[in-house]
Amino acid sequence: AISDAHGNRLTLQRDRSDRVQRLHNGAGRALLLRYDRAQLVAIDYQVFAQGEWATEQNLATYHYDARQRLLAATNAVGDSEHYDYDDHHVILQRQLTGGASFFWEWERAGKAARCVRHWASFSQMNTRY
Numbered sequence: 001a002i003s004d005a006h007g008n009r010l011t012l013q014r015d016r017s018d019r020v021q022r023l024h025n026g027a028g029r030a031l032l033l034r035y036d037r038a039q040l041v042a043i044d045y046q047v048f049a050q051g052e053w054a055t056e057q058n059l060a061t062y063h064y065d066a067r068q069r070l071l072a073a074t075n076a077v078g079d080s081e082h083y084d085y086d087d088h089h090v091i092l093q094r095q096l097t098g099g100a101s102f103f104w105e106w107e108r109a110g111k112a113a114r115c116v117r118h119w120a121s122f123s124q125m126n127t128r129y
Contacts, residue, residue, distance in 0.1 A: 022046070022053070031059070039064050088113070 003009040008025075015021040015035070024030035028048040032055065034041055041062050044055040063072040069089055074080040079097035086092055088110040095101045102125075105117035119126040 024048070039068065 001009055001011045010023045010025055012020050013022040013024070017035075019035060020033055022030050022032050024046075030046040030048070030053060032044040032046050032053070034044065039062065042058060043060045045057045045059050046053045046055050048054075057076055059076050061074045062070060063074075065071050067089070069085050070083055072080050072082050081097065082093075082095045083091060084093040086106070086109070090106055090110065090113045091104055093101055093103050099121070101121040103119050103121075104115050105119075106113040107116045108114055115129055117126075117128050
């Protein structure tokens, strides 16, 4: 369980693979985390009614490529973000539902990569490091 100084508490339930499967607040509300093999593919809002958990709404859905890189995240109203990576799995672009895109330029590759520039599809953002 996780708690804070104000007495708020979340109880974690784990699946057979020891991954967090459900976080519930003890008051009949929970988040269910769904997996496909090793990947988190969805988060659902649930309520406890008539002795069992029932999904009321999907909050998020995640899509991956064959290399296990996150390609898209979709929220409860169907808005999606999309992501692009280089061959070393380092992020190159994030595109928001509204059309704005964010880009990264890297020095070195893979885990040794260091961001040297971050910019957007709108002119107000262009930072070099």
